[in-house]
Amino acid sequence: xxxxxxxxxVEGRGRIAKDRPISVIAATGFMIAFAxxxxxxxxxxxxxxxxxxxxxxxxxxxxxSTDSFALFDNVAALFTENDGAxxxxxLNSFLYAGVGGAVGTLIAAMMGYALAKYQFRARNALFNIIxxxxxxxxxxxxxxxxxxxxxxxLTDTFWAVFLPSLVSPFGVYLGRIYAAAAVPxxxxxxxxxxxxxxxxxxxxxxxxxxxxxxxxxxxxxFTQIWNNFFLPLVMLQDDALYPLNLGxxxxxxxxxxxxxxxxxxxxxxxxxxxxxxxAFLLLQRYWRTGLAAGSIK
Amino acid sequence: MTVNLPAGHLERSAPTSGxxxxxxxxxxxxxxxxxxxxxxxxxxxxxxxxGYALVQSFFKLExxxxxxxxxxxxxxxxxxxHVLENAAFWGSLGRVGVLLVTMVPVMILLGLLFALLIxxxxxxxxxxxxxxxxxxxxxxxxxxAIMWGFFYAxxxxxxxxxxxxxxxxxxxxxxxxxANIIVWTxxxxxxxIMYSALQAVPQELYEAARMDGAGNVRIAVLVKxxxxxxxxxxxxxxSIIGTLQLFNEPTVLKTLSKAVxxxxxxxxxxxxTASIPNYNxxxxxxxxxxxxxxxxxxxxxxxxxxxxxx
Numbered sequence: 248x249x250x251x252x253x254x255x256x257v258e259g260r261g262r263i264a265k266d267r268p269i270s271v272i273a274a275t276g277f278m279i280a281f282a283x284x285x286x287x288x289x290x291x292x293x294x295x296x297x298x299x300x301x302x303x304x305x306x307x308x309x310x311x312s313t314d315s316f317a318l319f320d321n322v323a324a325l326f327t328e329n330d331g332a333x334x335x336x337x338l339n340s341f342l343y344a345g346v347g348g349a350v351g352t353l354i355a356a357m358m359g360y361a362l363a364k365y366q367f368r369a370r371n372a373l374f375n376i377i378x379x380x381x382x383x384x385x386x387x388x389x390x391x392x393x394x395x396x397x398x399x400x401l402t403d404t405f406w407a408v409f410l411p412s413l414v415s416p417f418g419v420y421l422g423r424i425y426a427a428a429a430v431p432x433x434x435x436x437x438x439x440x441x442x443x444x445x446x447x448x449x450x451x452x453x454x455x456x457x458x459x460x461x462x463x464x465x466x467x468x469f470t471q472i473w474n475n476f477f478l479p480l481v482m483l484q485d486d487a488l489y490p491l492n493l494g495x496x497x498x499x500x501x502x503x504x505x506x507x508x509x510x511x512x513x514x515x516x517x518x519x520x521x522x523x524x525x526a527f528l529l530l531q532r533y534w535r536t537g538l539a540a541g542s543i544k
Numbered sequence: 545m546t547v548n549l550p551a552g553h554l555e556r557s558a559p560t561s562g563x564x565x566x567x568x569x570x571x572x573x574x575x576x577x578x579x580x581x582x583x584x585x586x587x588x589x590x591x592x593x594x595g596y597a598l599v600q601s602f603f604k605l606e607x608x609x610x611x612x613x614x615x616x617x618x619x620x621x622x623x624x625x626h627v628l629e630n631a632a633f634w635g636s637l638g639r640v641g642v643l644l645v646t647m648v649p650v651m652i653l654l655g656l657l658f659a660l661l662i663x664x665x666x667x668x669x670x671x672x673x674x675x676x677x678x679x680x681x682x683x684x685x686x687x688x689a690i691m692w693g694f695f696y697a698x699x700x701x702x703x704x705x706x707x708x709x710x711x712x713x714x715x716x717x718x719x720x721x722x723a724n725i726i727v728w729t730x731x732x733x734x735x736x737i738m739y740s741a742l743q744a745v746p747q748e749l750y751e752a753a754r755m756d757g758a759g760n761v762r763i764a765v766l767v768k769x770x771x772x773x774x775x776x777x778x779x780x781x782x783s784i785i786g787t788l789q790l791f792n793e794p795t796v797l798k799t800l801s802k803a804v805x806x807x808x809x810x811x812x813x814x815x816x817t818a819s820i821p822n823y824n825x826x827x828x829x830x831x832x833x834x835x836x837x838x839x840x841x842x843x844x845x846x847x848x849x850x851x852x853x854x
Contacts, residue, residue, distance in 0.1 A: 278673050354585065361575050367572075373583075384837070476686050492686040516687045524679065
């Protein structure tokens with residue numbers, strides 16, 4: 248994006264000089280105020296998770312306690328509470344979101360690739376159905392899904408949450424854009440001349456070319472499944488099958504009966520959001536270009 | 545970005561060389577293998593459930609006598625009449641309606657302001673701000689609501705004085721309490737979508753406007769905003785859908801505040817109706833809500849005269 252000509256930096260500096268100081272101060276102040284707004288709850292979460300129950304009440308909420316640093320004790324307590332329920336929920340979340348997201352990404356990429364690279368009769372009709380499906384929120388589907396899974400006696404099973412999560416119309420939409428952009432027709436033609444079958448070409452060449460797109464699709468789907476609350480709430484009774492946020496919600500609903508849980512909900516919330524934040528930070532490069540492609544077209 | 549050029553190129557070349565090269569029949573097997581997994585899953589977990597809910601919504605449970613076992617009988621539009629006569633349904637719609645006209649504009653305007661400022665030369669440390677504003681999006685709605693719940697409750701809040709004076713958990717404050725959680729979670733996401741679109745605008749366009757003597761604000765309003773309109777509209781549509789379907793955050797707030805009832809939002813009403821259980825009525829309510837969501841998105845897209853998803 249950046250121009251490498253000599254003129255560019257001079258041009259840039261000239262532009263900054265034109266900004267009036269008062270505008271710079273106003274804009275910076277505005278941004279700092281909102282940074283405080285966005286980061287304070289997260290900061291509080293870190294601070295509160297490091298305190299003992301007594302310190303949580305007696306010390307200032309937005310700064311660490313000077314007497315004790317109980318973060319590691321709290322984390323240990325988190326994972327032992329209720330026979331290690333939290334660890335199980337975490338594993339469940341990784342299975343639903345990690346495995347489900349990965350399988351779903353591959354399926355969406357195949358569909359998107361077919362839409363981008365082949366002419367076939369139902370292509371436009373299918374694409375329109377997929378666009379319509381993007382507009383259907385997961386919450387609107389949860390109850391109908393419950394009725395269908397109920398009809399085949401599969402509610403309250405792992406599959407009731409896992410299987411519906413595999414479908415990502417938005418993933419197909421991104422996959423189509425990326426396949427069109429990343430896989431040149433000439434390469435496909437060349438591999439055809441070499442006698443490679445269409446599917447072999449897809450799995451050995453096209454999929455590799457689409458790798459950055461796959462990361463983007465995976466991240467979106469991972470976040471969506473990780474955050475999904477309505478579907479597991481509707482489907483699951485057995486708390487051994489809960490994902491993290493449903494587990495934390497169930498603890499949070501019991502704090503009036505068991506006050507000890509309050510601190511564990513805080514520590515658990517912190518532990519639950521760390522994987523997503525790390526994933527977002529590490530894979531920034533990918534989802535930002537993914538967003539760009541998804542929003543402009 | 546460059547990503548879009550080949551896509552456009554493909555569309556243009558398709559009718560000429562494309563059709564000759566990729567015949568309708570030669571790759572049928574491969575195409576089927578590629579599309580089958582997704583289409584099967586889409587059918588099983590999108591189309592069939594929606595169809596089943598539609599069917600369910602036209603039935604009702606009837607008992608032959610007070611102690612007889614219930615059986616399903618066709619009821620026509622009876623469930624739909626129940627939905628439309630249900631004051632709780634209209635009440636829940638009213639609440640999300642208020643959020644639609646107050647919170648959604650705030651969320652989009654904030655996102656747009658952040659995006660424009662991060663795209664401008666006015667602010668230093670733009671990378672930091674971008675990450676700081678987007679970070680809340682990584683927090684699941686349930687956890688965001690639990691976290692803010694601590695701030696709202698005067699006895700638990702790290703800022704008890706503020707929590708007490710604002711009193712956001714009573715019946716007057718609860719809408720602000722809810723809106724705040726959503727704005728906190730989603731504004732950064734809206735910012736990022738619009739910022740990504742701004743990044744893709746060729747810089748020469750700004751240079752041209754600058755040559756004509758346009759200042760930063762004029763360029764932002766007259767050049768940048770119109771150029772990224774499709775992205776702004778996309779965030780608008782997503783926000784409308786998200787607001788009508790609110791469930792997670794108010795459900796968490798219900799454990800903290802008496803002001804949130806079981807029917808606070810339409811989706812909470814659906815969930816509650818289903819747990820009674822009255823699946824037929826719940827299905828009808830779901831269908832009405834889905835139709836309403838689709839209609840509103842459609843009207844919004846028509847009014848703005850743009851197609852955000854194409």
